Structures are given as C-alpha cells and as structure tokens.
Amino acid sequence: MTLHEIANKILQMNKIGITFHVSPDGDAAGSVLSLCQALRKIGKEAYMISKDAISYNLSFLPFSNMLNGECVKPKDGTDCVIILDCGNKERISAELDNFKGTVINIDHHMSNDLYGDFNYVDVNAAATAEIIYELINILNAPMDSDIARCLYTSLVTDTGSFRHSNATTTTHIIASELLKFNISHSDIHSNIFDNKPYEKLKLTGYVLSNTELMFDGKLAVMEISKDILNKLNMILDDSSDIISQGLQIRGVEGSVLFREVDGGVKVSLRSKKYLNVNKVASVFGGGGHVRASGITMKDISLEEAKKLVLNQIKEEI
Ligand SMILES: [Mn+2]
Known part of the structure; x- marks a missing residue:
C-alpha cells in the first residue's frame, strides 16, 4: 500500500486514536504528537492512546501533557487506530483486543510484522517522523511550529543528532524545511540531552x-x-x-x-x-x-x- 492510499483511508475516518510503542522514545512521541495535531487541523476527531506517561526529557513537546498514561484503549465510536513507530503487536501501547475498527500501521522498523489492516513500512526512513512529515503534506494539513518541533525532535533522536548512517539527504531536507517554522534546534537539543537526573x-x-x-x-x-x-x-x-x-x-x-x-x-x-x-x-x-x-x-x-x-x-x- 502506498502512502497516498494510507492517506485516503485516513481521510475516510472521523474519530481516530493514535498510538506508538510502549516506553515511547523521541521518534514515537514526536510522530504521534505531530500527526494528532495535523489531523485535528483538517477536522478529524483525533486523540492519543498511551499506556505510559511521557518521559521527562520529552515533556517540552507541545501537547505532550496529554500523553499521561490515562487513555489506554480506543474511545467509544473510534473508527480507526493508527500505530506509529511500533514493530510488533506485543509492543503496541494500547489495548486493542476488543477494538473492531480499522488498524493502520505506519513504521520504519525492518522487523515490522505487518499487524495492521493496512500497513506502510519504509525501512529507508531514518525516523517514522519522516513518513509522518510526508503524510501531513499529502493530507494537506497546514504545518506550524508546534508540529515542526515534534517532527524535528523525532529526527534528532532517531539519527543520534543526524550522525548515524540512517540519516539521508531526505532527512536533512525535511529538517531544513522544519527549521523554516522558526523553531530553535538548539533548545530542542538541550531539552532532549542536557536534561538528565544526577x-x-x-x-x-x-x-x-x-x-x-x-x-x-x-x-x-x-x-x-x-x-x-x-x-x-x-x-x-x-x-x-x-x-x-x-x-x-x-x-x-x-x-x-x-x-x-x-x-x-x-x-x-x-x-x-x-x-x-x-x-x-x-x-x-x-x-x-x-x-x-x-x-x-x-x-x-x-x-x-x-x-x-x-x-x-x-x-x-
Ligand atoms: Mn523510530
């Protein structure tokens, strides 16, 4: 399935839960937070599902206070749950046993076992956020600085600050596009890395x-x-x-x-x-x-x- 086809499926849905893998890292959190905001901007009833509260060094991300570990399963009337950055069913940070709606799996892990009704896995993406950036564009959702900060954080964390071999030309182009939204890459870096307990x-x-x-x-x-x-x-x-x-x-x-x-x-x-x-x-x-x-x-x-x-x-x- 292409990302355009995934986007079309999403457009058919109204109430959408978004989740990631348990113990969310920067990519998981940034991807979920940015997609949730983007879907709300195009009029969807989007919300986030997470078994965990967000870790302290990611709590600077816009709307991350909504990732508090209280919503652990799809709300009534949910059409679709989108799972981001999660390679296998066991690691999904949501209870989906009784969920009858559509499950969409978007990821970049080589080991992804394609557990969704619809799956989009791009192992060449340095971060799931690269896919989400593209998806947001396809959905025609307007980018803003809040979304850009979340996506940039994902890129930084999954590429080891752009130094791992997974960081491609695409990664750097997306990063430069995100920086146009007046975000401080230096502040983001400090929040993530210079924020450890003694x-x-x-x-x-x-x-x-x-x-x-x-x-x-x-x-x-x-x-x-x-x-x-x-x-x-x-x-x-x-x-x-x-x-x-x-x-x-x-x-x-x-x-x-x-x-x-x-x-x-x-x-x-x-x-x-x-x-x-x-x-x-x-x-x-x-x-x-x-x-x-x-x-x-x-x-x-x-x-x-x-x-x-x-x-x-x-x-x-
Ligand atoms: Mn990732």
Whole structure:
C-alpha cells in the first residue's frame, strides 16, 4: 500500500486514536504528537492512546501533557487506530483486543510484522517522523511550529543528532524545511540531552567503568543489574545514551547492553558499519534496525543471556 492510499483511508475516518510503542522514545512521541495535531487541523476527531506517561526529557513537546498514561484503549465510536513507530503487536501501547475498527500501521522498523489492516513500512526512513512529515503534506494539513518541533525532535533522536548512517539527504531536507517554522534546534537539543537526573550520570559512570571489550576489541559489552539501580535508588526509563557511548571507543564495531529487568533481561544492540544487529536480535525474537536493535529475553539470568547473545554476535562480528 502506498502512502497516498494510507492517506485516503485516513481521510475516510472521523474519530481516530493514535498510538506508538510502549516506553515511547523521541521518534514515537514526536510522530504521534505531530500527526494528532495535523489531523485535528483538517477536522478529524483525533486523540492519543498511551499506556505510559511521557518521559521527562520529552515533556517540552507541545501537547505532550496529554500523553499521561490515562487513555489506554480506543474511545467509544473510534473508527480507526493508527500505530506509529511500533514493530510488533506485543509492543503496541494500547489495548486493542476488543477494538473492531480499522488498524493502520505506519513504521520504519525492518522487523515490522505487518499487524495492521493496512500497513506502510519504509525501512529507508531514518525516523517514522519522516513518513509522518510526508503524510501531513499529502493530507494537506497546514504545518506550524508546534508540529515542526515534534517532527524535528523525532529526527534528532532517531539519527543520534543526524550522525548515524540512517540519516539521508531526505532527512536533512525535511529538517531544513522544519527549521523554516522558526523553531530553535538548539533548545530542542538541550531539552532532549542536557536534561538528565544526577543519578543517571552516576549510573553511566558506573556502567562505563565496568565495560568490557571482546572479540579483539570489536565489541563493547555493558550491563546494568537490578542491584546497581537499587543502590542508586533510581528507575531507568532509557539506556540508549549509555549504550551508544560504547561506540565511541576506537576500533569498536558493536556495543551491547544487558539490563536485568523483572522477569528477564533486556538486550540493546548498536553497531557502526557492518555488524547487522537486527540479524542477531531476530535469532532471539527481537529486532529493530540494522544498526540498532533490541531483544527482550524472558525467564533468564543476566549471565545466561550474555552467554547466548555474545555467542551469536561472535558469529557475525
Ligand atoms: Mn523510530
């Protein structure tokens, strides 16, 4: 299905719920917030569904206070739910079991399992927000600075401030179009990145000083146990900034972070140039992108998870 066809489907709907993946990152939040505003501008009864409240560093985004974790399922009379930036059904941040309306899935994850009635997945888009920018244009919804700030935030977060290899000419062209709406890219950057709790820096220091190098220095291995989080008395919502620091080491191709959670281990994977971390993750039922992927492993210890995943990386690196 083309994006024009998706746009035509949306135009046929009136009451529209929009959601994303659980634990929304900048791309998920920015995409949902911008599409919701755009749909309201063309007269749709659009609203957002989210099981989580938005994280602190994204709370500067316009209308983000409406993402408070209170609306967790479609409201009565909803024609359609649009799911953004979410690769699989299990991660959708909405209860859709009793929903009889249309489900539209718009995403850029390679591992997307096409769970929607209508699906649009563009793996070449650096962020889902790139697709949403185009969709907003097709829908003829007027762009404004609020929408532009949300979309720009998505681009910044999913491209690591335009430095990952996923950032294309298109990404930069869209960014420059958004900047025409008089938004401050510097303020956006500060809000996202210079906004960490003190404990987060302490944790980062701890994780970094315990990072190990494996496979001739090509892989940085990090871990976060429940123990250390308890010691620092903190709840960790996002560890993507920690894992990416592993890639700063000279000669390193990949970085992996094992994090102990209730009922198992979460594994994050990043790479620089050739290691296909999506391939590694898919072996364990995870996925994402070629340079950034994740796995959730249930009923397993930190040590067991490390053994299994590191063995798989050894094959690929
Ligand atoms: Mn994304």
